[in-house]
Amino acid sequence: MDSRSSSLSDLGVDDLRGNDERVDRIMNKYEPVIGLEVHVELNTKSKMFCRCSADYFGKEPNTHTCPVCLGLPGALPYINEQAINDCIKIGLALNCKISKISLFERKNYFYPDLPKGYQISQYRWPLCVNGWINVEGKDGEEVKIRINRAHQEEDTGKLTHKGADTLIDFNRSGVPLVEIVTEPDFRDVAEIRDYAKKLQQLFRYLGVSNADMERGDMRLEANVSVRPEGTEGLPNYRVELKNINSFRFMVAAVEYEIKRQTEAHDAGEKLSLETRGWDEDKKCTYLQRSKEEAHDYRYFPEPDLREIRIDTSDVEKLQVQLPELPRVKGNRFEEKYSLSKQQAVILTESRQLAAFFEEAVKDGKDHGLEAKTVANYIINRKINIKEVLPAQVVIEIRDRGMGVIEDLGELEKMAKEAVEENPRVVEDYQKGKKTAIQALIGSVMKKSQGKAEPEKIKKILERLLK
Amino acid sequence: MDITGLTLAETLKALKNKEFSLEELNKAYFVRIDKYNTELNAYLNINRGNSKIPAAIKDVISTRGIPTTAASKILEGFIPPYDATVIGKLTEQGIGVIGKTNCDEFAMGSSGENSAFGPTKNPWDLNKVPGGSSSGSAAAVSADLCVFALGSDTGGSIRQPASLCGIVGLKPTYGRVSRYGLMAMASSLDQIGPITKSVEDATLVLDWISGSDGYDSNVSKKFTYSEDKLKSGVKGLKVGVPKEYFAVPAGRQGGGLDPKIKKVIEEAIKKLEELGAEIVEVSLPHSKYALAAYYIIVPSEVSSNMARYDGIRFGLGRENIGAEVKRRIMLGTFALSSGYYDEYYTKAARIRTLVKQDFEKAFDPSTGSGVDVIVGPVSPTTAWNIGEKIDDPLTMYLQDVYTISANLAGIPGLSVPCGFAHAPDGAGLLPVGLQILGKQWDEETILRVGYAYEQSTDWRKEKPSLSSRTCPP
Numbered sequence: 001m002d003s004r005s006s007s008l009s010d011l012g013v014d015d016l017r018g019n020d021e022r023v024d025r026i027m028n029k030y031e032p033v034i035g036l037e038v039h040v041e042l043n044t045k046s047k048m049f050c051r052c053s054a055d056y057f058g059k060e061p062n063t064h065t066c067p068v069c070l071g072l073p074g075a076l077p078y079i080n081e082q083a084i085n086d087c088i089k090i091g092l093a094l095n096c097k098i099s100k101i102s103l104f105e106r107k108n109y110f111y112p113d114l115p116k117g118y119q120i121s122q123y124r125w126p127l128c129v130n131g132w133i134n135v136e137g138k139d140g141e142e143v144k145i146r147i148n149r150a151h152q153e154e155d156t157g158k159l160t161h162k163g164a165d166t167l168i169d170f171n172r173s174g175v176p177l178v179e180i181v182t183e184p185d186f187r188d189v190a191e192i193r194d195y196a197k198k199l200q201q202l203f204r205y206l207g208v209s210n211a212d213m214e215r216g217d218m219r220l221e222a223n224v225s226v227r228p229e230g231t232e233g234l235p236n237y238r239v240e241l242k243n244i245n246s247f248r249f250m251v252a253a254v255e256y257e258i259k260r261q262t263e264a265h266d267a268g269e270k271l272s273l274e275t276r277g278w279d280e281d282k283k284c285t286y287l288q289r290s291k292e293e294a295h296d297y298r299y300f301p302e303p304d305l306r307e308i309r310i311d312t313s314d315v316e317k318l319q320v321q322l323p324e325l326p327r328v329k330g331n332r333f334e335e336k337y338s339l340s341k342q343q344a345v346i347l348t349e350s351r352q353l354a355a356f357f358e359e360a361v362k363d364g365k366d367h368g369l370e371a372k373t374v375a376n377y378i379i380n381r382k383i384n385i386k387e388v389l390p391a392q393v394v395i396e397i398r399d400r401g402m403g404v405i406e407d408l409g410e411l412e413k414m415a416k417e418a419v420e421e422n423p424r425v426v427e428d429y430q431k432g433k434k435t436a437i438q439a440l441i442g443s444v445m446k447k448s449q450g451k452a453e454p455e456k457i458k459k460i461l462e463r464l465l466k
Numbered sequence: 467m468d469i470t471g472l473t474l475a476e477t478l479k480a481l482k483n484k485e486f487s488l489e490e491l492n493k494a495y496f497v498r499i500d501k502y503n504t505e506l507n508a509y510l511n512i513n514r515g516n517s518k519i520p521a522a523i524k525d526v527i528s529t530r531g532i533p534t535t536a537a538s539k540i541l542e543g544f545i546p547p548y549d550a551t552v553i554g555k556l557t558e559q560g561i562g563v564i565g566k567t568n569c570d571e572f573a574m575g576s577s578g579e580n581s582a583f584g585p586t587k588n589p590w591d592l593n594k595v596p597g598g599s600s601s602g603s604a605a606a607v608s609a610d611l612c613v614f615a616l617g618s619d620t621g622g623s624i625r626q627p628a629s630l631c632g633i634v635g636l637k638p639t640y641g642r643v644s645r646y647g648l649m650a651m652a653s654s655l656d657q658i659g660p661i662t663k664s665v666e667d668a669t670l671v672l673d674w675i676s677g678s679d680g681y682d683s684n685v686s687k688k689f690t691y692s693e694d695k696l697k698s699g700v701k702g703l704k705v706g707v708p709k710e711y712f713a714v715p716a717g718r719q720g721g722g723l724d725p726k727i728k729k730v731i732e733e734a735i736k737k738l739e740e741l742g743a744e745i746v747e748v749s750l751p752h753s754k755y756a757l758a759a760y761y762i763i764v765p766s767e768v769s770s771n772m773a774r775y776d777g778i779r780f781g782l783g784r785e786n787i788g789a790e791v792k793r794r795i796m797l798g799t800f801a802l803s804s805g806y807y808d809e810y811y812t813k814a815a816r817i818r819t820l821v822k823q824d825f826e827k828a829f830d831p832s833t834g835s836g837v838d839v840i841v842g843p844v845s846p847t848t849a850w851n852i853g854e855k856i857d858d859p860l861t862m863y864l865q866d867v868y869t870i871s872a873n874l875a876g877i878p879g880l881s882v883p884c885g886f887a888h889a890p891d892g893a894g895l896l897p898v899g900l901q902i903l904g905k906q907w908d909e910e911t912i913l914r915v916g917y918a919y920e921q922s923t924d925w926r927k928e929k930p931s932l933s934s935r936t937c938p939p
Contacts, residue, residue, distance in 0.1 A: 067548050071774040073536070074528040074550060074647040076682050106770050108802070117773020168778070298802035300811060303654035303767060305683050 030226040030265060032258045033234060034186035035148075037221040038199055040178050040209045041155060042086050048154040048176040049077030049120065056171035057215055069174035071115030076304050083176035084127070084308060086208040087152045088318050090178055091128025093202050093325055094147045098315045102127045104152075104302040109295050112166065113157040115173055123299045126151035127308070134327075135198055138190035145195060146183040153177050178208075184223065184234060189251050196220060196247060201326055205351050213247050220250050224257040226265065240275045241285065253278040253285050260285065329354055337361060337371035346379055353378075353385055360390035367398045368449060408460070411444070411452055415460045418443040429465055437461055469494040470610040471929070474667040477519065477613050488517055491613075495520050495564060499611050502932060507586045508605040509565040510535060518562025522612035524603045525566040526573050527658065528647035529553055532563060536649045537581035538571045539786035540775050550647020551679040552616060552658050559674045564612055567602030571788045573618055573651045574768070575599050576626060576865040579856050580790045587852070588631060589930035590896055594849035594889065597627030603661045604631040608930060614671055615661040620651050621760055622844070622869025624659045625881035629844035629899025632883045632928060634916070635661045636668040637869075638676065639907050640876035642689060646681035652767040655760075655873040664926060665882060665917040669696055672909060687907055695910055700918045701742030703911070706828055706837030707735060708750045711868060724847045726887040730898045731843045734884040734919065738841070741918055748828040748835045752820040753871050759821070760870040761863055762801050762814035769798030793859065822875040829905045839915050840903040843868050844881045848889050848896035868901060878909045882916040883925040897928075 047054045050068035067075035088098055103125035106118040131147035157173040159166050180199065186192055200218060203211040211218045221242050225235040239257055244250045257276070264271055275289040324332070326348045333344040333354075347357045357378055361371045377383070377397050418440050419426055428436040437458065444457045469477075469486055480486060486494075496514070503509050510525050511533050523529060526536045528546040530553070535541040553563065570580035578601025579585040586601040588594040589609040596605045600617030604627030607615045617624040619637035628635025636659045643658045650656060660671035669691050677688030712728060739745050772795050777783040787795075801810035827833050828840060845865060855862045872879040884900035900919065904912035920926055 067546075070779055072528075072546065072548070072780065073534070073541070073544075073649040073774070074526075074546070074645075075548075076646050078681055078683055108770050108773060110773065110776070112776075112778055115774060115779060117776065118770050296804050298770070298799065298804075298807075300766060300770070300802055300807070303652075304650075 029229060030262045031187055031229045032224060032226050032254075032261075033184045033238075034192065034225075034254065035184035035223040035238075036182045036186065036192065036195065037223075038180045038196070039219040039221075040090075040180070040199070040203055040211060041217045042083050042176040042178060043207075043209050043217075044080055044082045044086065044176055046080055046082075047174040048080050048083050048152070049174055052174065054175045056175060059171055061167070061169035061171060064171040065173070069115070070170055071117070071173075077120055077302075079305060079308070080176060083152060085318055086176070086206070087127050087150060087178045088310070088315065089206050089208060089322060090180070090203070091131060091150045092315070092319055092322060093206055094128070094131035094133055094150060094180065096128035096131030096147060096150055098128055098310055099125060100310060101125065102308040102310065104305045104308075105299045106302050107153075108298040111156070112168055113159050113173070115157065115170060119153060119156065120302055120305070121153035121179075122151035125307075127310075133195070133198060135191050135194040137194075138188045143185070143187075143191050145185045145191070148181045148183050150178055150180045153179055184225075184238075189254055192222070192251060192254060198326075201349065205323055205325055207323075216245065219245065220247060222250060222254050224254055224261070225271070226258060226261045228265075235271075237271045237273050239271070239273075239285075242275050242277065242288065244278045249278045249280055252283065256283070256285050323351060333357075337375065339372060339375050343372075343375050343379060347375060356383075356385040356390050360393050363391050363394045364397065367394055369394060369397055373397060408456075411448075411456060412460050412464075414444045414447045414452070415440075415457060415464055417447065419461070419464055426465060437465075470498050472613075473664040474519075474614045474662060474670060475664065481519070488519065492516055492520055492564070495610075495612060498609075499565070502589075502609055502611060505587060505592065506589060506605050506609055506611070507584050508567055508602040508609065508611055510537065510568050510581075510583055510602065512565040513563050516562040516564045518557075518560050520564030520612050521556060521561050522565055522567045522603055522606040522615035523553070523563050524569050524573075524600050524615070524617045526569060526618055526649040526651075527552065527566075527616060528649070529563055529566065532566060534566060534649075535583075536572045537569045537583055538788065538791070539582040539782065540777075540784070541781050542582075542786070544781055546647075548647065550658075551644035551681060552675045553647065555675050555677075555679075556616075561674070565606075567600070567606055567615060569601055569603070569617075569623075570599035571791050572649060572768075572772070573599040573620060573623055573656075574790045574794055576622070576862050577850075577852075577855065578602070578605075578627070579852065580788060582786075582788055585852055588849045588896075589932055590632065591849065591889070591894060593851055593893075594896065595630070595852050595854075597630035597845070597849060599623040600627050600635075600661060604628050604633060604635065607631070607633045607661050607663060609932060610663075610929070614663065614667055616658055616671075616675070617661045618648055618651075618656055618658050619869075619873065619879075620655045620657075620764065621866045621873050624661055625844050625869050625879055625899065625901060626865065628661055628881040629883075629901075630849040630897060632886075632897030632899075632925070632930070633661060633663060634665055634668050634883070634920075635659065635881040635899075636672060636909070636913070637872060637879045638672055638689070638909055639878045640873070641684045641686055642672070642676045642878070642907070642909070644677075644679045644682040644685045646679060650767070650771040652764040653771060654767060655764065657873075665880070665913055665920045666696060668880070669909075669913045669917075672913075689909055692910070696914055696917050698914060699742065700738060700915050703743045703839065703915065704746050704835070704837040705735070705738055705743045705915070706746050706748035706835055706840040708748050708753065708828075708840060708842055710750050710753050711842040722846060723843055724887070724890060727843050727845070727847060727898055730885040730887050731841075731900060734900045735841060737922060738915070738919060741922055743915070746835050746837055748837055748840060750821075750824040750828065750840075750871065752817065752824050755817045756821050756871045756874055757863065757867050759814040759817035760866070760874060761797070762810050763818065763874075765794040765796075765798030766801045766811050766814075767798065768794040769796075769802060790859070818874045821871055825871070825875045825877055825903070825905075838904075838911050841915075842901050842903075844899040844901040845869075848887050848898060850890060872903050875906075877903055877906050878912055879903045880909075880912045880916045882920055883928070884919070884923070885925060886928075897925075 126149040128150040155175040157170040203209040273291040276285040330344040530549040577595035578598040588596040603615035603617040608631035624635040673691035881899035886895035
């Protein structure tokens with residue numbers, strides 16, 4: 001996987017701006033119609049259909065295997081209920097309807113990394129259907145992306161090509177995977193970037209996946225076509241961008257496709273249903289499979305598994321287990337702590353950061369710190385929440401951080417006031433009782449609401465009282 | 467003492483009374499295996515190290531450390547790293563694997579002739595097939611080469627060979643016995659079950675092997691043996707006789723019930739009446755479509771289940787797959803392909819529902835005849851000559867016409883010896899089995915009826931003389 005696009009903020013920040021301009025220019029006449037398929041690996045303890053550990057990353061090849069995930073003769077799948085619950089949680093977070101009856105089906109195709117010769121997946125009866133999520137478009141406007149479905153399936157093994165040999169590691173075989181399919185609602189790569197970012201954030205909030213793109217926890221496929229601007233309805237073709245194992249490359253491939261297809265339309269060429277990959281060296285997409293070569297997966301209901309029945313009370317139970325999701329949390333932060341929208345968005349980037357902030361606010365209250373002050377400090381200082389405790393941050397703020405009045409003129413003004421208001425104390429001091437200055441410092445501290453530094457005040461007072 | 471002639475129940479009793487040791491028991495069976503197996507070809511692999519009560523296991527059931535080939539060249543030399551659930555459950559009861567039995571390749575066939583390792587012979591007449599697909603298990607029980615055997619039944623593969631070999635075969639309710647470790651043919655129909663020398667033995671074995679295991683999601687209820695219930699007789703029970711099973715359809719190639727079989731079955735029904743059962747005619751109107759639906763559903767699932775035999779992780783290359791298996795893979799691949807799915811698979815699934823409803827109606831006192839069991843023939847003919855039907859798949863498929871409905875409906879079925887009839891070619895007398903079908907999860911009643919019938923007749927006492935020209939009574 002691409003090593004550069006690992007953290008959240010890196011997502012989609014890349015060097016393709018130049019390309020964007022060209023696309024914009026050409027796109028006066030055409031608009032892209034893009035649908036996305038996201039695969040996310042769940043971080044359940046065991047695999048989807050067997051008892052093997054699903055924590056395969058970096059483990060010695062073929063050590064997390066058993067007759068089931070190796071597809072040995074006679075082995076049968078047995079559903080991991082945690083995975084089903086996680087899939088439903090994802091569905092709920094994406095505003096989906098949860099199916100009362102859901103079925104697994106077999107998706108039949110041959111590939112060496114698929115031990116049974118079929119993948120247990122869902123097709124006609126997915127767990128979650130008809131959801132939506134709002135993403136931010138290129139001009140900052142909100143765009144509603146409809147979710148067609150979120151369904152449960154299993155991952156394949158992993159192939160490594162070494163010279164003429166291909167090695168297979170089945171540790172990943174059978175790891176639970178949730179596939180989320182959108183309607184073709186994307187019109188711009190900015191929306192794709194924000195969508196991927198929001199999904200990743202949701203998965204992490206829900207605690208259902210590490211959603212690490214670099215490790216392949218989260219993978220993206222895009223269906224791209226373009227149509228004349230102002231027209232409705234789907235074009236009679238689409239290009240599937242598949243097997244592109246880096247988010248950055250996927251975005252590049254989408255942008256390339258928009259351009260390629262637009263130019264093809266302009267040239268009067270006919271485009272057709274096909275699958276394309278990305279050539280990073282040549283920076284272009286290339287044909288992988290044409291319509292004629294398309295797979296017939298021969299789906300049929302998986303006879304080894306019973307249908308999944310989910311009643312309303314099951315869904316309700318999961319619903320209450322959902323954490324406060326980023327959007328709701330962000331709105332609450334704006335309102336409760338008087339934060340700007342931007343601040344709220346940053347502080348709710350992860351559950352951990354949001355919790356850290358709220359704890360710091362609570363703690364800061366005792367020290368007379370305002371929530372906004374705490375927010376500013378955490379954001380501006382880019383506090384590493386893994387290294388410090390909220391209480392420490394509060395002390396930092398109080399002692400030396402934000403909120404300290406640096407303006408010497410203002411401090412001197414307050415010091416003068418303190419001197420005028422406390423003639424007796426001044427008298428004591430001038431009579432030689434040096435400790436009397438503490439009372440004056442205290443007075444200034446009170447005036448500054450704790451935002452002054454005692455050392456500085458002392459120096460100013462000493463100068464004034466000379 | 468004729469150790470190998472004893473039933474399982476008798477063997478357990480004798481062992482308990484220390485009439486012989488486990489060592490003597492195994493020795494007696496090994497002697498007999500050595501004497502007859504070469505000719506019968508019932509076993510593909512003999513487990514010489516066995517020291518427990520010897521059971522024969524169909525070679526589609528995974529046995530840890532013991533070669534398991536499904537009678538296919540593609541698995542020649544394959545030694546599974548794990549035991550099927552049923553093996554584990556038998557082990558807990560002190561039962562061991564004396565050998566793995568021959569069968570049709572991946573259980574696909576009705577005569578045993580589709581084995582890649584040669585056909586099994588019928589102990590009653592070595593020129594005849596023993597039936598299939600559990601050919602070796604049935605032959606081994608019939609010839610006293612084991613105390614009992616396990617087979618698997620997808621469309622009659624336990625009941626039909628039991629019938630053709632004159633022994634007892636039980637296909638449990640779908641979901642009664644875990645399929646974990648059973649090499650799948652058609653996953654929605656496959657069931658493991660006992661092939662035994664008596665109805666009581668079948669009851670015992672079902673108790674041992676049934677119940678959930680956390681590996682087969684379709685398994686739910688365990689069956690518990692109750693001697694009182696088994697031996698409570700048939701008085702007051704309503705026995706249904708489906709009129710469709712006795713009609714001789716005109717002009718159907720190889721179809722229809724052999725009149726000689728019909729006579730034997732009718733006598734058996736009369737016997738049940740004498741024993742106090744009430745005989746009622748029932749109708750299973752959709753059974754005529756069952757065979758067609760079955761041969762869509764089975765190949766469809768086969769085409770998917772066989773995909774794992776790619777020679778990458780285990781086994782040999784695909785060129786080692788036999789003709790019948792290939793035929794089903796192709797039929798199923800076609801039936802599931804886009805554009806044909808609805809015409810074939812979906813339609814077959816609907817027929818399956820109708821077949822199931824036929825039985826529900828017959829068993830339900832409020833909507834139909836309210837019968838307790840349904841009886842009829844297992845096979846339309848007695849055992850036929852080896853080689854006779856092997857080149858005619860359709861005729862071979864028609865041999866399953868009376869057994870497949872139970873699989874489609876998921877209900878239990880028992881085959882009990884009920885007499886002898888002359889072979890279609892006029893050769894000597896061959897065994898005939900009575901099929902007793904029951905409600906879902908109601909093995910108890912079919913075993914009860916089977917036991918009552920068995921005990922009131924002497925058929926169980928007949929044994930093949932194991933010469934190629936056999937003439938029983």
